[in-house]
Amino acid sequence: MIGLVELLQALVRIPSPNPPGDTRAIAAYIAGVMRDAGCAVTTPSPEQKQEAVNVIAVVGSGDPVIMLHAHIDTVPIDANERMKWSTDPYAAVVQESRVYGKGSVDDKAPLASMMRAVLHAAETPEALRGTLVLVAAAEEEVGGRLGTRWLADNGYLPQCDFIIVGEQTFNRVATAHKGVMRATIRTTGRSVHATNPDRGVNAITAMARIVLALEGYHRRLSERVHPMVGVPTCNVGVIRGGSTANAVPDTCEIFLDRRMIPGENPEVVQQEMIEVVTSTAVDPAEAWIGDFLLSDWYSSTVDSPLAQSFLACVRDELGAEPGPVGYLPGSDAKHLKGIVRGEMVIFGPGSYEVAHGFDEYVEIAELQATASILRRFVDATLFTG
Numbered sequence: 001m002i003g004l005v006e007l008l009q010a011l012v013r014i015p016s017p018n019p020p021g022d023t024r025a026i027a028a029y030i031a032g033v034m035r036d037a038g039c040a041v042t043t044p045s046p047e048q049k050q051e052a053v054n055v056i057a058v059v060g061s062g063d064p065v066i067m068l069h070a071h072i073d074t075v076p077i078d079a080n081e082r083m084k085w086s087t088d089p090y091a092a093v094v095q096e097s098r099v100y101g102k103g104s105v106d107d108k109a110p111l112a113s114m115m116r117a118v119l120h121a122a123e124t125p126e127a128l129r130g131t132l133v134l135v136a137a138a139e140e141e142v143g144g145r146l147g148t149r150w151l152a153d154n155g156y157l158p159q160c161d162f163i164i165v166g167e168q169t170f171n172r173v174a175t176a177h178k179g180v181m182r183a184t185i186r187t188t189g190r191s192v193h194a195t196n197p198d199r200g201v202n203a204i205t206a207m208a209r210i211v212l213a214l215e216g217y218h219r220r221l222s223e224r225v226h227p228m229v230g231v232p233t234c235n236v237g238v239i240r241g242g243s244t245a246n247a248v249p250d251t252c253e254i255f256l257d258r259r260m261i262p263g264e265n266p267e268v269v270q271q272e273m274i275e276v277v278t279s280t281a282v283d284p285a286e287a288w289i290g291d292f293l294l295s296d297w298y299s300s301t302v303d304s305p306l307a308q309s310f311l312a313c314v315r316d317e318l319g320a321e322p323g324p325v326g327y328l329p330g331s332d333a334k335h336l337k338g339i340v341r342g343e344m345v346i347f348g349p350g351s352y353e354v355a356h357g358f359d360e361y362v363e364i365a366e367l368q369a370t371a372s373i374l375r376r377f378v379d380a381t382l383f384t385g
């Protein structure tokens with residue numbers, strides 16, 4: 001079997017930045033490794049984006065069904081970031097007991113660990129009591145709609161008793177992440193020459209009132225607290241309006257990011273945002289809110305025997321409390337809610353704070369712990385005699 005670090009290096013050396021999100025090369029590599037080990041492998045991709053190839057590798061049959069999920073795309077590297085890298089981001093250089101490279105921790109470290117766990121199971125398939133499914137998914141970095149969501153909606157994924165979604169949790173077991181609601185707000189006024197602004201209607205002034213109302217809304221949200229992921233938030237990230245200092249601007253727009261905690265109903269959240277806008281006095285300007293874009297939250301319990309067994313494997317390996325903890329960024333877990341009849345956790349080495357930036361790395365010792373935990377878990381749950 002290919003070594004863990006060697007496997008991670010091979011994965012990093014096949015670039016898979018998204019955009020553009022072409023995962024054909026890395027998917028072909030993963031599919032080849034898993035097929036050679038005797039897994040049943042499929043490589044589906046959606047009609048709308050045929051170069052976004054996913055890999056599904058299955059070993060064993062029957063219950064329980066356990067899924068190991070990681071994404072194979074990475075964020076892209078722009079020219080600015082490329083200059084900051086100390087190594088070639090696709091060389092997978094080993095330095096200071098770390099593997100450096102784009103995707104080294106997000107998400108090829110969990111992926112390599114998961115591949116090794118499935119390869120281990122595939123060595124003695126006749127002794128396996130249950131099904132182990134590896135999903136190497138495209139499109140996570142752009143929301144997963146044509147990746148994991150597409151796989152789940154089109155019948156490519158089985159109902160699972162336990163799912164591990166590989167992301168960066170310092171090898172702790174995360175059971176919740178926030179969701180996001182994006183929106184656009186536009187104010188419309190009337191443009192006149194700035195020599196007599198009172199004859200016009202200033203769209204920026206109107207928007208200023210809405211921005212302050214949104215700040216108040218953000219403060220009120222802190223009364224809602226989730227034990228794992230904290231409070232919901234509302235952030236105005238972009239404002240655009242006007243064209244010159246000597247005219248009254250007739251349009252202004254802002255882009256909002258509203259983070260939802262598990263349990264918040266997206267329809268209610270949308271209604272709250274609409275109310276903030278409609279209850280703010282901007283007359284005679286007009287205000288509009290729309291372009292709502294939802295990325296759902298996720299949360300799970302860890303009560304089942306499978307989840308408890310996984311927590312025990314983490315505890316035994318780390319000699320520390322495994323969690324559960326929260327995970328601040330989003331993940332593909334939100335797309336898997338419909339295929340999990342048991343429970344689902346997020347787990348993997350490293351920190352999301354070193355992902356998505358220059359000199360991304362994974363500590364080799366942490367990577368080895370991830371792989372060891374997954375192997376223990378496979379042994380404990382699928383090789384039970």
Ligand SMILES: [Zn+2]
Nearest residue numbers: 071106107167
């Ligand atoms: Zn990731």
